[in-house]
Amino acid sequence: MYSVRMRAAEGGKHEEGGRHISGAERVVPQEIVEKTVAIMLERAFSHARGQADFINITVEKVEPSAIQQVPLLPVYNVEALTVEEGLKAAEHALVAAGVTSNGAKQGIVTLLSLADSMRGAMLLSAVTGQRLDNTGDRGIRVSRMDIEKEEVFISQLARQGIHNSHVQEALVLASKVAAGPSIVAELCWSDDPEYTTGYVASAAGYTRIPHCKLLGSSIGGRIFFVNPAADISLLKNYLQEQPVLVRI
Numbered sequence: 001m002y003s004v005r006m007r008a009a010e011g012g013k014h015e016e017g018g019r020h021i022s023g024a025e026r027v028v029p030q031e032i033v034e035k036t037v038a039i040m041l042e043r044a045f046s047h048a049r050g051q052a053d054f055i056n057i058t059v060e061k062v063e064p065s066a067i068q069q070v071p072l073l074p075v076y077n078v079e080a081l082t083v084e085e086g087l088k089a090a091e092h093a094l095v096a097a098g099v100t101s102n103g104a105k106q107g108i109v110t111l112l113s114l115a116d117s118m119r120g121a122m123l124l125s126a127v128t129g130q131r132l133d134n135t136g137d138r139g140i141r142v143s144r145m146d147i148e149k150e151e152v153f154i155s156q157l158a159r160q161g162i163h164n165s166h167v168q169e170a171l172v173l174a175s176k177v178a179a180g181p182s183i184v185a186e187l188c189w190s191d192d193p194e195y196t197t198g199y200v201a202s203a204a205g206y207t208r209i210p211h212c213k214l215l216g217s218s219i220g221g222r223i224f225f226v227n228p229a230a231d232i233s234l235l236k237n238y239l240q241e242q243p244v245l246v247r248i
């Protein structure tokens, strides 16, 4: 199997201040590496956030025995008609998942205050809402994951009337994250200016929330709320390095 990863930026490399445009993650058999790379390139060149001028694609062999299997999270939908209602629903879902009310509020304010989207996620204490990682504007990028039986997964999403690339990728990522050590919950909304639905996920499920931001906003991000006693380097290693296949 091969881990195939893409990250694209505008205005130079991410490391040199380029603005993050898009990213993608797959773990695929050798026969479809070439096709996967072509799809990622196409996506990097056609993202609504801008015109990428730096694209990094990494292809790396992964031993099948090193791949951890985790369950696909069940999906729930809540209703919200405005951004105010959407953010209230996000707060409720975070509290239901085990984040304190203060931590949930703090997390939402942290995402709302971003000056621009981050490539990766922030780690916040599920008790205080204080930031626990030291990755600054870069954040922690969740890497090396994919779904088993992609076709079946896509038709399941289509049957539920929720199939699009945002849900497909976010659900795989959230399933990996929720199975991580010391993770309490995740909060995310997209940086795609045309996509305003966000979600709260935990080991109990993935709750989709409409109107987490205004249409036209290209600022989004991810927060992982963690147990304050978490071993941060163990967690970072799981999120970035551990190859994971989400079982359907």
Ligand code: PML
Residues within 6 Å of the ligand: 166, 167, 170, 188, 189, 190, 191, 192, 197, 198, 199, 208, 220
């Ligand atoms: C992203 O694209 O970066 C986040 C996607 C959020 C998807 C929410 C949903 O529709 O389930």
